[in-house]
Amino acid sequence: MSVIPTLDMSRCPTYGEVINIPARYVVKHPARLTFEQAAASWMQYVTAWGALIAQGKLSADDFVIVSAASSSVGIAAIQIARSVGATVIATTEEDLATRVRDITNGKAARVVFDPIGGPAIAQLAECMSFGGILLEYGALSTDEGTFPQFALLGKCLTFKGYLYIEVTSSDELLERAKAFINEKLESGALVPLISRTFEFDEIREATRFLESNEQVGKIVVTVD
Structure with missing residues (x-):
């Protein structure tokens, strides 16, 4: 399972080892994806899908x-x-x-x-x-x-x-976005780009890298 960023990330933050997210923002991603790829997928693909499609x-x-x-x-x-x-x-x-x-x-x-x-x-x-x-x-x-x-x-x-x-405030659009993105991730038409991966105890370094604006692709933090 992976998570789509919510309407209010201040109320449903994901900067932690345990998170509490409404069910509508949780999605079963294709098995061919690693969890790092899944974590790097949803914000940008939902954003682009809503505009272009x-x-x-x-x-x-x-x-x-x-x-x-x-x-x-x-x-x-x-x-x-x-x-x-x-x-x-x-x-x-x-x-x-x-x-x-x-x-x-x-x-x-x-x-x-x-x-x-x-x-x-x-x-x-x-x-x-x-x-x-x-x-x-x-x-x-x-x-x-x-x-x-x-x-x-x-x-x-x-x-x-x-x-x-x-997109995320509409149940109908959100479900359409999930279906489209999952289908394209499964086929390989969409390939999330990861700039760099950090361990959870490197969260400060990950944040500094984000603030540097040097990344091309997503920054992923893993939890063992």
Whole structure:
């Protein structure tokens, strides 16, 4: 069994040898996973699934832009998008609009998954196709940027703020997320990335490593 992070982690903490979690957040993970892999799975995959699949309706015909693609949620988003056959574009180019047009043969991207915000929103809007949706799940930029009203109107775009709790607060969505993620974990389409594993008595070192922001993938603490 493994645990999906709850709505309120201050009331249901998991920083301990014994934890008390509501049953709806407990899931039986595929036997092919190690417990370390299972512990590294749920937060990022549930987050990405809720945006890309539940709200973005991502399919094999789609191009999707994933910002901050090396983050744990970014990596999960790439894996989920590929698992349904979509084409992923990670944002690294300075002239993003031109590069996206080249990659998509002029079609542009229908779905954008972004945690940065600020000036990036206007740039991303230029890369989107008619009727596209931008799902904003963070605000890493401290600048507000310019609102792209002409792109929004001209292409009938949808800009939506998105939070992980939209999935975990809904019984129906949470069960759908569990089923999708477990199926993809079982098939090997989703492979949780672990940056580093610590023993429980190394919890301080694990926390310092987390605070360093040097990790690519999840940090796992094991209990014997």
